[in-house]
Amino acid sequence: MRYAVVGGQRVGAYVGGRATCPYCNGEVIAKCGTHRVAHWSHRGMRDCDTWAENETDWHQAWKNRFPIEWQEIGYTAQSGERHRADVKTQSGLVLEFQYSALSEAERISREQFYTRLVWIVHADRRLRDRKNFFASLSGPLHVASRLPTFTIHRDDSALLRDWGRSRAPVYFDFGETKLGRVLKFV
Numbered sequence: 001m002r003y004a005v006v007g008g009q010r011v012g013a014y015v016g017g018r019a020t021c022p023y024c025n026g027e028v029i030a031k032c033g034t035h036r037v038a039h040w041s042h043r044g045m046r047d048c049d050t051w052a053e054n055e056t057d058w059h060q061a062w063k064n065r066f067p068i069e070w071q072e073i074g075y076t077a078q079s080g081e082r083h084r085a086d087v088k089t090q091s092g093l094v095l096e097f098q099y100s101a102l103s104e105a106e107r108i109s110r111e112q113f114y115t116r117l118v119w120i121v122h123a124d125r126r127l128r129d130r131k132n133f134f135a136s137l138s139g140p141l142h143v144a145s146r147l148p149t150f151t152i153h154r155d156d157s158a159l160l161r162d163w164g165r166s167r168a169p170v171y172f173d174f175g176e177t178k179l180g181r182v183l184k185f186v
Helices: 057-063 105-115 127-135 159-165 179-183
Strands: 003-008 008-012 019-020 027-031 037-044 071-076 082-088 094-098 117-122 136-144 148-152 170-173
Touching: 019 105, 037 179, 057 082, 057 094, 117 159, 159 170
Parallel strands: 094 117, 117 170
Antiparallel strands: 003 008, 003 019, 019 027, 027 037, 071 082, 082 094, 136 148
C-alpha cells in the first residue's frame, strides 16, 4: 500500500514511519528498503485487501500518471467485500495495473467486483510475449479510417489467451514501442 494516514493526512511511506491503514484502521509500518518500492505494510498481519500484491516500479509509474486523490481508493461492494482500486477516477472508472500473472478465476472475480473497470497489463513480462502478440496479428487493413485494423489469432499469443476473454477493456503496455516498429511487427 502506497498511502497511509498520519495525523489525518494521506502520506507515502518514510523511514521509521508508523501510520493507520485508511481502509481497516489497522496499524501499518513503513517499508523503505533498497530491494522493493517504498510502501506501508500491515503490522503483524497480511494486507486487509486480499488482492494486494507487491508493487513494481512499473506499477507505481502507472499510478503516478494520475492525481494522488485518485490512487488507492477503497471500494466496498453491497456484500461488504472491500478492496483498493489502483486508480478510481472522479467518474467512477477503475483502472487496474497488472504486472504479475493472474488466474482466470481471479480476473473474473475482479471484473465482477468493479463494475466499471479497465485493465492496463504489462505485456513484456514473459520472454516471447511481444513477438508472439505481434505475430498473431493479421493485417493491417484500413477500414474507413486512418487507423489500421487487425485480425487477431488468440491461440498464437499467451497474452491473448490470458486476457482475450476479459469483459473489461484490456490495454497492453509494451513499454517504449515506436508505432512504426509495431506496424512492422518488429
